Amino acid sequence: xxxxxxxxxxxxxxxxxxxxxxxxxxxxxxxxxxxxxxxxxxxxxxxxxxxxxxxxxxxxxxxxxxxxxxxxxxxxxxxxxxxxxxxxxxxxxxxxxxxxxxxxxxxxxxxxxxxxxxxxxxxxxxxxxxxxxxxxxxxxxxxxxxxxxxxxxxxxxxxxxxxxxxxxxxxxxxxxxxxxxxxxxxxxxxxxxxxxxxxxxxxxxxxxxxxxxxxxxxxxxxxxxxxxxxxxxxxxxxxxxxxxxxxxxxxxxxxxxxxxxxxxxxxxxxxxxxxxxxxxxxxxxxxxxxxxxxxxxxxxxxxxxxxxxxxxxxxxxxxxxxxxxxxxxxxxxxxxxxxxxxxxxxxxxxxxxxxxxxxxxxxxxxxxxxxxxxxxxxxxxxxxxxxxxxxxxxxxxxxxxxxxxxxxxxxxxxxxxxxxxxxxxxxxxxxxxxxxxx
Amino acid sequence: xxxxxxxxxxxxxxxxxxxxxxxxxxxxxxxxxxxxxxxxxxxxxxxxxxxxxxxxxxxxxxxxxxxxxxxxxxxxxxxxxxxxxxxxxxxxxxxxxxxxxxxxxxxxxxxxxxxxxxxxxxxxxxxxxxxxxxxxxxxxxxxxxxxxxxxxxxxxxxxxxxxxxxxxxxxxxxxxxxxxxxxxxxxxxxxxxxxxxxxxxxxxxxxxxxxxxxxxxxxxxxxxxxxxxxxxxxxxxxxxxxxxxxxxxxxxxxxxxxxxxxxxxxxxxxxxxxx
Numbered sequence: 167x168x169x170x171x172x173x174x175x176x177x178x179x180x181x182x183x184x185x186x187x188x189x190x191x192x193x194x195x196x197x198x199x200x201x202x203x204x205x206x207x208x209x210x211x212x213x214x215x216x217x218x219x220x221x222x223x224x225x226x227x228x229x230x231x232x233x234x235x236x237x238x239x240x241x242x243x244x245x246x247x248x249x250x251x252x253x254x255x256x257x258x259x260x261x262x263x264x265x266x267x268x269x270x271x272x273x274x275x276x277x278x279x280x281x282x283x284x285x286x287x288x289x290x291x292x293x294x295x296x297x298x299x300x301x302x303x304x305x306x307x308x309x310x311x312x313x314x315x316x317x318x319x320x321x322x323x324x325x326x327x328x329x330x331x332x333x334x335x336x337x338x339x340x341x342x343x344x345x346x347x348x349x350x351x352x353x354x355x356x357x358x359x360x361x362x363x364x365x366x367x368x369x370x371x372x373x374x375x376x377x378x379x380x381x382x383x384x385x386x387x388x389x390x391x392x393x394x395x396x397x398x399x400x401x402x403x404x405x406x407x408x409x410x411x412x413x414x415x416x417x418x419x420x421x422x423x424x425x426x427x428x429x430x431x432x433x434x435x436x437x438x439x440x441x442x443x444x445x446x447x448x449x450x451x452x453x454x455x456x457x458x459x460x461x462x463x464x465x466x467x468x469x470x471x472x473x474x475x476x477x478x479x480x481x482x483x484x485x486x487x488x489x490x491x492x493x494x495x496x497x498x499x500x501x502x503x504x505x506x507x508x509x510x511x512x513x514x515x516x517x518x519x520x521x522x523x524x525x526x527x528x529x530x531x532x533x534x535x536x537x538x539x540x541x542x543x544x545x546x547x548x549x550x551x552x553x554x555x556x557x558x559x560x561x562x563x564x565x566x567x568x569x570x571x572x573x574x575x576x577x578x579x580x581x582x583x584x585x586x587x588x589x590x591x592x593x594x595x596x597x598x599x600x601x602x603x604x
Numbered sequence: 605x606x607x608x609x610x611x612x613x614x615x616x617x618x619x620x621x622x623x624x625x626x627x628x629x630x631x632x633x634x635x636x637x638x639x640x641x642x643x644x645x646x647x648x649x650x651x652x653x654x655x656x657x658x659x660x661x662x663x664x665x666x667x668x669x670x671x672x673x674x675x676x677x678x679x680x681x682x683x684x685x686x687x688x689x690x691x692x693x694x695x696x697x698x699x700x701x702x703x704x705x706x707x708x709x710x711x712x713x714x715x716x717x718x719x720x721x722x723x724x725x726x727x728x729x730x731x732x733x734x735x736x737x738x739x740x741x742x743x744x745x746x747x748x749x750x751x752x753x754x755x756x757x758x759x760x761x762x763x764x765x766x767x768x769x770x771x772x773x774x775x776x777x778x779x780x781x782x783x784x785x786x787x788x789x790x791x792x793x794x795x796x797x798x799x800x801x802x803x804x805x806x807x808x809x810x811x812x813x814x815x816x817x818x819x820x821x822x823x824x825x826x827x828x829x830x831x832x833x834x835x836x837x838x839x840x841x842x843x844x845x846x847x848x849x850x851x852x853x854x855x856x857x858x859x860x861x862x863x864x865x866x867x868x869x870x871x872x873x874x875x876x877x878x879x
Contacts, residue, residue, distance in 0.1 A: 189749045427847075
């Protein structure tokens with residue numbers, strides 16, 4: 167057989183892969199890494215996602231009182247006094263005109279006043295360019311405040327420079343810089359919060375309920391559909407399979423809309439129950455139990471079809487002679503299912519279960535559309551909590567960092583489970599060398 | 605082999621459990637063209653008023669036609685990109701030898717199994733940084749990237765079924781590997797290519813969460829978010845006949861495509877993409 171030099175293959179292979187690599191790395195692997203990165207920040211709507219600036223507000227002052235900042239520093243921040251310096255004079259020139267500023271410079275340049283009243287009194291010393299209204303004088307006095315409070319600084323350097331001139335103890339500068347920063351910072355608080363919040367345990371419990379019940383329904387009902395349609399004539403079987411396959415084909419939003427109509431107080435269940443004198447109510451959301459039943463059915467009716475397809479093709483693969491032989495031996499239908507069909511389905515069942523466990527663990531599309539976690543958080547599963555924390559909540563302050571921490575847990579589970587699947591698959595066969603190169 | 609079995613009990617049982625779905629389907633169809641008295645189940649008049657969203661733009665959020673065009677652009681673009689990238693990458697993984705091939709293969713298996721929706725928060729922030737947030741282009745790129753591992757995996761499956769002898773013969777006759785792929789192998793996987801294209805299109809057409817999170821504005825909305833607005837906005841009066849008409853309008857292409865290409869698609873649906 168003629169051999170073609172190997173290096174040519176190498177480049178063609180990598181070249182063929184390159185476009186896929188680029189897209190996957192940028193928008194698949196990068197998000198995985200970034201999830202871990204975001205999970206260790208305190209990013210939220212209020213910190214923004216780019217850098218921030220430096221601003222000490224009154225509320226910062228209150229929280230500073232609980233830190234190691236000294237009393238002298240707090241006092242200096244609060245009652246910083248008023249200094250007649252170049253910066254203040256420039257501001258005065260802008261507000262009241264350069265002539266006023268020049269006169270004031272001659273009178274009081276370099277002076278320091280401890281209270282605003284003194285500062286205002288000093289402004290009354292102006293003779294040629296008086297500031298007549300009291301209100302204007304008050305505003306003018308404020309121009310000379312030497313406090314760093316309520317001033318916005320773009321960079322840390324500018325903020326530190328202001329701290330230096332304000333005469334605050336150098337030991338407290340770092341504390342103040344941290345407190346004043348309005349952007350996001352690195353933190354491990356999210357992870358600690360996850361472990362300590364009682365709500366996160368509740369989400370984990372909800373997820374366990376959701377995954378186990380839905381999975382049981384999917385596999386059990388999928389089995390029922392596959393086995394029962396196997397015994398029917400092809401046309402009848404195809405009809406039922408189509409009915410059960412449609413939820414998988416229909417867009418999720420329309421599918422859930424149908425469930426709304428089925429369960430809401432103007433829907434068909436309420437209408438039918440009305441014939442028996444039952445008051446109409448929202449069967450989807452009126453109690454926690456009902457919400458769970460509906461959520462599990464919504465997911466189960468979609469999920470069962472995957473089991474149905476996989477199990478059906480596995481049953482078709484069973485040699486017909488085995489089934490015929492059992493019938494000759496007088497096996498009834500139940501015995502045939504129990505002793506011939508079910509043993510053959512062991513691997514498809516295992517595959518479907520492991521595959522669906524992971525996808526149920528992380529899916530929240532149908533719950534979001536149906537109950538949105540309600541009533542009162544009863545059906546709030548982990549993945550939905552991540553979504554609500556980071557991307558959509560009624561409070562309006564979206565906590566990207568905390569949400570990413572929720573998501574990180576799922577990402578880690580996802581990676582570990584996928585690695586396990588890799589072992590489940592017959593890996594050596596999947597990666598066997600191409601034959602032409604051998 | 606069903607001689608000693610009676611099938612009627614099974615059919616009866618199947619009919620009962622299938623009833624909720626059948627009722628949903630039937631009433632979704634019927635209610636869009638009829639009115640029904642409150643508290644009754646039988647329609648009493650024919651009407652087209654539930655389709656008013658098609659001509660009066662103030663019924664939903666924005667125009668349904670803009671959303672339809674957006675959905676079509678979104679679904680067809682992602683389908684085209686996913687298919688064209690998968691077709692080369694899958695061939696490389698299936699048939700070519702190159703450095704770190706094992707690594708790439710196991711990588712694609714892991715990515716295929718990995719639940720992509722967990723990445724939505726990070727993607728949301730990345731798109732904001734890139735300035736692609738709330739644009740159709742942003743959602744298209746993301747959907748493409750998340751769909752790719754699946755597409756490559758499916759395509760690799762189709763390549764794996766092509767007999768080696770075809771390629772061996774081509775190489776023997778002196779054709780380059782590229783020529784062999786282009787002239788001999790590609791025609792063999794034509795059905796797979798079509799199936800992946802259709803499947804990706806349907807998947808894009810039905811996609812809901814990505815547009816919801818990454819393109820929430822009304823200019824870049826697609827039909828799924830257009831329809832979801834009716835369901836999720838509590839301030840709206842509940843009008844199921846209108847909602848169903850919007851839903852049916854949204855789903856008609858899906859149902860038609862499914863009916864026409866049912867056989868082709870079954871291969872792929874077996875691979876599973878929804879919980």
